[in-house]
Amino acid sequence: MNALAAGLRMCLSCRTVCQADAAGRESVRCPRCGAAVHPRKADSLARTWAYLIAAAIMYIPANLLPVMRTSSLFGTSEDTIISGVAYFWASGSPGLAILIFTVSVVIPMAKMGALACLATWARRPSGMDAHALGRLHSGVELVGRWSMLDVFVVALMAGMVQFKSLATVEAGPGAAAFGAVVVLSMLAANSFDPRLLWDNHGRPDDAR
Amino acid sequence: MTSVAEAGLAACPECDELHIRRVLHPGERARCARCGTTLYRRPRRRPDQMLAIVTAALIAFVLANTFPILVLRAQGIVNEATLLGSVAALWSAGQEPVAAMVFVTAWLFPVFDLLAMFLLLLAIQTGSRPALFAPLLRTLQAMRPWGMIEVLMLGVLVSLIKLSKMADVLPGVALYAFIALTVLLAVILSYDLRALWQPDQQRTAEA
Numbered sequence: 097m098n099a100l101a102a103g104l105r106m107c108l109s110c111r112t113v114c115q116a117d118a119a120g121r122e123s124v125r126c127p128r129c130g131a132a133v134h135p136r137k138a139d140s141l142a143r144t145w146a147y148l149i150a151a152a153i154m155y156i157p158a159n160l161l162p163v164m165r166t167s168s169l170f171g172t173s174e175d176t177i178i179s180g181v182a183y184f185w186a187s188g189s190p191g192l193a194i195l196i197f198t199v200s201v202v203i204p205m206a207k208m209g210a211l212a213c214l215a216t217w218a219r220r221p222s223g224m225d226a227h228a229l230g231r232l233h234s235g236v237e238l239v240g241r242w243s244m245l246d247v248f249v250v251a252l253m254a255g256m257v258q259f260k261s262l263a264t265v266e267a268g269p270g271a272a273a274f275g276a277v278v279v280l281s282m283l284a285a286n287s288f289d290p291r292l293l294w295d296n297h298g299r300p301d302d303a304r
Numbered sequence: 305m306t307s308v309a310e311a312g313l314a315a316c317p318e319c320d321e322l323h324i325r326r327v328l329h330p331g332e333r334a335r336c337a338r339c340g341t342t343l344y345r346r347p348r349r350r351p352d353q354m355l356a357i358v359t360a361a362l363i364a365f366v367l368a369n370t371f372p373i374l375v376l377r378a379q380g381i382v383n384e385a386t387l388l389g390s391v392a393a394l395w396s397a398g399q400e401p402v403a404a405m406v407f408v409t410a411w412l413f414p415v416f417d418l419l420a421m422f423l424l425l426l427a428i429q430t431g432s433r434p435a436l437f438a439p440l441l442r443t444l445q446a447m448r449p450w451g452m453i454e455v456l457m458l459g460v461l462v463s464l465i466k467l468s469k470m471a472d473v474l475p476g477v478a479l480y481a482f483i484a485l486t487v488l489l490a491v492i493l494s495y496d497l498r499a500l501w502q503p504d505q506q507r508t509a510e511a
């Protein structure tokens with residue numbers, strides 16, 4: 097039996113199981129920690145979509161604009177995320193190229209795609225198994241943060257390589273856009289309520 | 305408001321299935337019977353042990369931010385960089401959004417996490433429950449996903465490799481402090497914060 101059907105609500109902050117409001121109001125205050133407790137996250141799907149669409153829009157400048165500008169005696173060069181990966185690949189660090197490609201390209205794309213699927217399937221039956229969807233959701237929450245890697249690398253390089261006339265590294269506008277993609281997609285994953293998947297896809301005999 | 309029956313219940317955060325709470329042994333976790341998600345854990349370490357780990361992490365944090373992470377040498381010029389120095393350089397170069405993101409995720413939230421943990425554990429240790437306890441613990445819980453020290457650590461290693469192609473790079477004192485901090489934070493983050501809500505239960509179960 098789920099908590100909602102039993103007239104109970106779980107506080108997402110401290111996980112106390114609270115009694116639903118006797119007057120029939122949507123949210124109650126958690127007696128232990130004081131957080132507002134909703135039966136399901138408020139406007140979960142609308143918020144997920146809003147953050148997700150914003151992230152997808154920012155993903156375009158994040159990939160087209162340079163994330164890093166290197167000036168040296170030999171001139172100025174600009175790197176986008178992809179050209180940075182290509183540079184590592186060509187300069188004999190395939191391991192690093194694969195790492196950066198995974199966290200900067202594969203993870204954000206997979207995360208946005210997975211969230212779009214989850215937000216679609218949460219509302220209508222898809223023939224998908226709630227167990228598989230639930231695992232997809234936990235995976236998405238786990239890996240998203242690692243996409244911040246390239247932003248940190250650019251920030252550290254820009255902070256360190258300041259040799260006035262000799263060589264300087266600057267962060268490009270792509271870095272800010274990419275950081276925004278990571279933040280927005282984390283907000284999207286945060287707004288999504290996985291319990292919606294089970295409300296629509298779970299069967300009562302799902303216990304194993 | 306909470307009756308005895310509800311205090312003995314746990315609901316799954318992924319699928320909302322209701323379970324009856326059980327007393328666990330240290331290090332044990334309870335999983336949802338329906339979807340397998342972890343419902344609650346009994347921390348392996350006692351609050352006083354955690355307090356020692358948090359204190360060590362705070363010291364590592366101070367060291368990691370006072371000394372240079374990397375020392376760069378090119379054509380006789382030496383450049384030293386700290387994390388906050390990098391943030392300041394980004395800010396003054398007109399990259400305020402990137403500077404703010406790095407500052408918040410790699411400095412502000414981790415330091416808040418450590419200080420909040422320190423105060424909460426201290427309160428539990430002394431058996432007091434100041435008025436700020438609940439709001440602080442709630443804020444800490446909400447901010448946790450946004451602290452990204454372990455991602456920064458990987459970023460430091462990647463920049464080390466990247467820079468070694470352009471100049472002579474020497475690891476600074478702060479690099480070792482960062483490694484220690486990352487390990488200590490991994491231990492701290494694996495501590496289930498929700499156990500802090502019911503320290504009494506923990507104490508009686510230990511007795």
Ligand SMILES: [Zn+2]
Nearest residue numbers: 107110126129
């Ligand atoms: Zn609560």
Ligand SMILES: [Zn+2]
Nearest residue numbers: 316319336339
């Ligand atoms: Zn479950």
